[in-house]
Amino acid sequence: MSLTPAFLDELRARTTLSTLIGRTVKITRAGREWRACCPFHNEKTPSFYINDDKGFYHCFGCSAHGDAIRWLTDQQGLPFMDAVKELAAAAGMDVPAADPRAAEKAERAKGLHELVADAASFFADQLHGIAGQAARAVLERRGINADTARAFGLGYAPDSRTKLKEALKSYGDAMLVEAGMLISVENKEPYDRFRGRLMIPIRDARGRVIAFGGRIIGEGEPKYLNSPETPLFDKGRTLYNLDRAAAASRKSGRVIAVEGYMDVIALAQAGFGEAVAPLGTALTEHQIERLWRMADVPLLAFDGDGAGQKAAIRAAHRALPHLAPGRSLAFVTLPHGQDPDDLVRSAGPQAFEQLLAAAQPLADRIWQHELAAEPLDTPEQRAGLKRRLSDLAGTIQDANVRHEYVQEFRNRFDAHFAPAPRAFTPRTPTRGKAGQRWQPPEPPPSPTVQALGATGIDRVLAKAVLAGLIRHPAEIARHVEILSSMRLADDALGRLFEAVVDVALEDQALEDQALDTARLRTILAASGFDQISSELLRADTLPFTFTQKEWDAGRASLDLGEAIAVLAARPQVDAALAEATAAVQAGFSDAAFERQVALVRRKAELELRLANLMLADEE
Incomplete structure (x- = not known):
């Protein structure tokens, strides 16, 4: 079998060397490179460097040097063809069949x-x-x-x-x-x-x-x-000016993607040598991956017209599934009707530099685009926005980044559509001397209000959370502190709540085997909770995402954490709202009324967060 230089070059280009080496060696960032203690000789101070842009590793201590193929042959002992086949399988490439030609x-x-x-x-x-x-x-x-x-x-x-x-x-x-x-x-x-x-x-x-x-x-x-x-x-895998921009990008620490050849050339002449461009098409996933090898957050400076902005949002959607911690995109908004070439010629390099400094994060661009995509006057239209944002966040493969985007979009949605404070006109005082407003002092929380905050747990939501914890026992340890601070009424549900937390604490202390649903139910059954736990696990009684047996585990984990947060927060908000309402009723004051309005909004936000977890929104 004869492998062409073009095939091997493509194989190396599709392999991120730091990811390959990082599977077996602990590596850390060192500017644009990665470093580690050399796996080829014993050392305490890292002298082994990995350069993804150039596709090679080098040790300044023992002079070990090579590319992805050499790594697998020298460090892992694979024959050359086995190393090529392993890398090709990971890169989605077919190794050429034996061919005498x-x-x-x-x-x-x-x-x-x-x-x-x-x-x-x-x-x-x-x-x-x-x-x-x-x-x-x-x-x-x-x-x-x-x-x-x-x-x-x-x-x-x-x-x-x-x-x-x-x-x-x-x-x-x-x-x-x-x-x-x-x-x-x-x-x-x-x-x-x-x-x-x-x-x-x-x-x-x-x-x-x-x-x-x-x-x-x-x-x-x-x-x-x-x-x-x-x-x-292959135009879908090629970026114009990549060869020149790679070196400039290492110096500037950034890479700028623009739409056309002349933009790249004009920017290079103006001092922005790190600019590249796709070749007459929207950025592809392969091109975005190549940009990420040059900078963690590439800057997209597409034209200010409608076509340029559509190309930018298409790039945003294509990048979403491949986001990783610290790896994203940012968007440079050009004046309407102008491209980078026009801007640097008419306003100079400094004007373009200022736009680069004000680049818009990816999450902002997606939120802004979806918010303007359709009218949002009716509940159905707002539900459509919520669904679109949820679907977009759901495409992100990295669980941590996906969780952050889900939370970010929920928070933005809740804040954007939260009820506005009610305008009011001060009423005539009912107490005190004529012409003088009576303002009672803020009373301390009453014992009744304090009790409500401690024990006023929503029983329906508590049942759902319990069902979710039984289905996903690993979440108990993650939220044990907040769960331990909550109390339910002294009945079967309250005792089950305490038993679930106690079992998780004991299991955490013993660490003899993983706590899964079957083991947790066995322990609970021995304490007399078999019937109530079985009832809680009936999917038709609790229509939340995290109570369902057949549901994405990652999404269920995120939603269960959100439900626990709401479960803990609602009693405190209800108690504080009751207290503020009582203060307003006792005698009007600006401070009491403003606190009441703020708490009404806070309660509405919690209800919106809870509504996001209902199955009705997922269908």
Whole structure:
């Protein structure tokens, strides 16, 4: 079996080296790299470094050095082909089958690289010759100087069907077609694909030209024409300017994704060398992953028009499933109708820098977009917003990040739709002298109110929480402190509540085996709680997400924690509200009324949080 260099390059590009090594070695962040104590020799001070951008590890103590394949062969002892197969399976790639023509294909790929490099040289020569006068005028109008044009290898494709074909005829028509330089039409001679266009070479991460983008000179459609997919070029996995931006990104600590080639070029000339662009399509998951290798929070600076903002929200949705702690996106809002090229030319680099500093976090962009997506005048429309936000948060694969987004969206929803404080006009005092407002002192909580706060637990919600704890016993230990602080009436339900907490505390102390539902029920049955616990586990009696047997465990865990928080908070809010209401009724005061209004809003917020946990909202 012969593996082509292109296949191995793609395999390394799809493998995050720090993740691979981090499975067996404890690694920590060190700026843009990772470090660890070297696994190849004994050391106490870390000298082993991992660079995801370049795809290699290196030890400054023993000089161990290699890539992902070398790691598996040297550190884990796998044969070369086994290492390749393991990495390919993780990356979703098929290892090429044994093929006697593999060497020929590899040589052909080498020939294609040489072909497109020669095409780039041809186009560059045309730009700086007599034929390129109109293309140079376009660059001048856009403020692109000669040094920048040369740095990016810009060129010009003459308005001819055969100029390039004749210049590169030694490669043959078939190879020129395969490289995307000629168009082949049945029963016709192949002809030049790019004609009368400003030519922009597209390079891979190693700086090799693999394709082109061509901008029309003057009027015509399409405005931009890209190379087709070829053995060298996969536009969904390629970012324009990646080779140059990688080094600039390491210095600046950020990467900026913009929409077009000219935006990248203009930003680089203005001092923002860390800019890249997708190739005429919305950002793909592969491109976003590549951005994350360069910066934890890439900045998306798409155009300020409707199309640019739609592209930004599509990128946000595609990124959501792949978020991780510390890894996100941020969005730069450009003035309406402007792109980065326009902005830096009209207002200067400092204006763009200020926009970068004010980038909008991913959660803000999604909330803002969904809030404006549809009217929110009716309960049904507001329920639709809640459902959309829940669905979006549910796509996040990382449990911790998903939990944070669920909480964030719930809190924003509750705060946005909480009842506004009631406007009021001070009434005529009923006590005190004429013309003087009587304000009674704030009384301390009465024994009755204190008792309500301690024992006024909602029994229906308490039953649901108990059922959830029996279904998910691991949650008892997580919430044992708050559970222990609550008391129920001295009846079977209250005794069961205390027994569940006691069992978890004893189990935590013993740590002899995991406490699961079956073991917990066995212990409870021995104490006479078999019947009541069985009744609680009947799914049709308690329509909460976390009481159901067939429900996502991660979501149930999050919802159960939310229910426990509401269960603990509601009695205190009810007690404080009763106290504030009594104070208002006893004699009006601004402070008492404002406290009453605030507590009414707080109670409404708790009810909304509880409603989010009901099965009716999930159907």
